[in-house]
Amino acid sequence: MGKGDNMNNFQEKSNFIFAIADSILRGYYKRNDYQKVILPFTVLKRFDSVLAYSKDAVVKAYEENKNDDGLELILMSESIGENGKKLGFYNYSPYDFQKLLEDPNNIEANLKQYLNSFSENVKDIFVRFDIEKHIYTLSEKNILFKLVKKFSETTVDLSPKSVSNHEMGTIFEELIRRFSEQSNEEAGEHFTPRDVVKLMTELLFAGETNESGSIKLVYDPACGTGGMLTSCKEYMQNINPDIDIVLYGQEIQDEIYAICKADMLMKGEKAENIKGPYSTLSNDKLPNQTFDYMISNPPYGRDWETDEDEVKAEAELGYNGRFGAGLPRKSDGQLLFIQHMISKMKTNDKSKIAVITNGSPLFTGDAGSGESNIRKWIFENDYLESLIALPDQLFFNTGIGTYIWVLTNKKAPQRKGKVQLIDAREEFESMRKSLGDKRHFIPEESIKKIVNTYNDFTVSDKVKIFDNEDFGYTKITVERPMQLNYQVSQERLENLYSYSAFKKLAEDEEGKKQQEAIKEALQTIGDDLYTDWNSFEAKVKQALKQFDLKPIFIKNMIEKLSEHDDTADYVTDRKGKPKEDSNLRDTEKIPLIQNIDDYFEDEVLKYYSDAWYEDKKNKMGYEINFTQYFYVYEPPRSLEEIEADITKVTAEIQELLK
Known part of the structure; x- marks a missing residue:
């Protein structure tokens, strides 16, 4: 099946499933609630299809061994896919979607029996979907049979032969995006566009040499439907199938967590490594675990007020907790996620992080603020390796510009003490059809170009390389006497x-x-x-x-x-020392690489000979003014050009007035 066929396949399937909502649920459910029914039934249909190959063997094994203490192991060993591998989950009910349709009058009871016959790891998924409540409602409204029948049609064939695991993940994402768009929810909170995921994945593993037989742990603290984790595994196994990749994640929202866990189960991953539905910031479910690789798209500009008590309590622990460097303002938790990920780095081995944020964590917060102190800690520990500015309009739910941070605790020798800035804002093509706010995508050739640029580590028009100290400054308070x-x-x-x-x-x-x-x-x-x-x-x-x-x-x-009054006497204190005038108070940001006294003499005393500053009021800050480093001066148009334009417009206006 070619690439185009794959695209059409997942698009067709998601179109059919999306259409079921309107054809069955309209009038019975609010449009905002369609996904609460359709998503769990899509997951259920996929489980049903994946289990079909060994269904009879599992049912038979259950009947023969249902009173046996080792029943769980027996059923797990009988539940296999077409490739002969164990699935890691089972269902011992004689029912499946087809058999449920043979007894319309008892479909509610039979469907519940079917759900209760799943292995515990699958039952948990449907508890998170609250599916039993919806089954009761659908039955009461007399549309449960119709819904199961729709999901049994050949157009919704979700068997592994028809739909690969990768495509199934894409179908889940597409459905969430479309339902979210319909109900004006934030679709982009749950997953990241595939082009961005691919770029982040390739940057994460660029230049990495992993030995065959090694085990690598990959983690996403805001994993959504798990697309980033899956991308990492696929990419690494394409490079070297002899590396064992173990995936970990945490997700806060019930339904999204349920989909992620279901997807991982079906892909043969350790689904118990996906934690949820809990907030990573206030309830880290992998507290003592460290990872080789971390990748994430934490929510932009989301406030962390609901996590406040736990986060502040952990910040009190200093560097024994996850938030020792400082706390950002409550309206934006992105730098908390970055600190959290850095805290998960291996202390005696190399770890690497690719995380995407908006512009706020780069420069929001003055010297001495929580944001500035977190950046200071990142630079002083030499964690930031590269920062890549991406095109705008890449995401489904926002058009803003974004940045990929590449962080590591063991830089290559030539990168030590340095930060590479890459301007990739022009590396995009326009979408033929917009998807929400997503009007641009990063084509394959641009992904290769950006990754090669990252690997090259040489200065050009689009690449600047700075020392860590270049981003730091001392903020001094300039006082002038009261006159x-x-x-x-x-x-x-x-x-x-x-x-x-x-x-x-x-x-x-x-x-x-x-x-x-x-x-x-x-x-x-x-x-x-x-x-x-x-x-x-x-x-x-x-x-x-x-x-x-x-x-x-x-x-x-x-x-x-x-x-x-500049001609007046100084107002002095009891010791005869001039008092400072708060109305004339000013501040100066002096780069760390510059001597403060030299700067003060050249830039302040030259204009105000009686000004002064006090060391005790000095504050150190760090910020990354990305656009400033790539600013290109454009001279204004000539006066002749402007006059010619004015003359032309004036003539046009006069013509219109006639």
């Missing part, structure tokens, strides 16, 4: 109302009278301009001595009666 003039003018008296304690006086009649009395008393000073704090302060205190006002109240009022 003020003071005056009791009508305009400045109005400024008193912006001082909260003065404004608060107006809460009762007595206070309002006091406000007016204070203003009248201040006006006795006259409207002369003063440039010295002490002499003006003495005048104010004298004018207001009849009021019982605290020194801080008077100080704040004087500030409201002042304005900045």
Whole structure:
């Protein structure tokens, strides 16, 4: 079967199954709920088809050994596929989809008996789908028989001969995408487009040398339907079938977890390695496990408020927990997933990660923030190997630009202390037909080009190589002395109302009278301009001595009666040291590779000779301003060109006005 046939095959099957929803469920179920019925029945039909080859042998073995203590092992050994390999699951019921149709009146009871005859690992999947509730509803509405009949038609042949494991995974993904699109849900949360998965997989294994006979553990902490894990296994086994790849994952959503586990079971994987439905951030179900390879597309910009208590408690453990480097803002947990994955690296062996994020984790968060501290930790530990900017409009549920991070704990010698930035934003082709927000895809030749560029590790127009320190900076607070003039003018008296304690006086009649009395008393000073704090302060205190006002109240009022004045005296503290003016305060980001004092002299003192900074206020930060590194200056158009355009447009307008 050629590549085109495969495409048509999975597309045809998903079209038929999707159409069942409208033909059977319309009027009985809300459109938003179609998938709650169709997805579990699709999974059930696939199990039914895969089990068909050894069905009779399993039923016979059950009847002969049902009272035997070793029944489980007997049934597992009898349940085999056409290739002779054990399936790893079974069903000992005499019923299948065809036999269920032979007894329409008892279809509900028989279907439940059929479900209860599955091995425990399959039963768990249907519990997550809550299938019994739907069977009851379908039976009550008198459409259960019709649904089973539709799934029994030849157009929905899901036998392994007709539909490969890979295609079945694609059918699941296509159905989820279409149902999600129909109900305006986030389809892209559950799986990643195949072109992006392929690129990430090839980047993850690029340059890796794995010995025959070795066992490699691959993990996805937000595994969705398991497409990334499956891609890794297929890719590695194509390179070397003598490497044993063991897949692990965790998924939070019940139905998606159920599909992932079902898919893994049918592919002969260790389905018990897929954990769920639990949040990886607050309930890591593989707490002491480390992995050789990790690959993931964690949710973009999803808040982690529901995980907050557990995440903060673990952060308190420092580097004994997963979140020792810091916590990002609650509105976006992407950097938590990156920390989680790094915590799963092998300490005495090499681990490698490919993870995709939006732009936020690259630069959101100022020096000293949780995000900046996490980046600082990543750079200081030399984890980030490469960062690849991808085209926009690649995903089903968002058009934003995304980035692949390649991280490792054991860089090749030439990469140590370095980060490779690759600009692949133009490496796309347009889709013939959009799929949600996905209007672009990365063609095969672009995937090869990006992977070769990653491997080459040489500088070009689209590749920059930096030292880790190049992304770091010291943020200093630049202070300038307070120089003020003071005056009791009508305009400045109005400024008193912006001082909260003065404004608060107006809460009762007595206070309002006091406000007016204070203003009248201040006006006795006259409207002369003063440039010295002490002499003006003495005048104010004298004018207001009849009021019982605290020194801080008077100080704040004087500030409201002042304005900045470069010719005025410095305002000093008791030791005669100039006070800083918070209104003139500024900050500077100084690259780590630059000397702070040299920078301060060249960039600050040149303009403000009396400015200063204090070391204790300095903060170190890290950020990756990706677009800045690839910015190409485009000179503005010439004046002649612009004038010619204006003349042309003016003539057109005049013509229209005629």
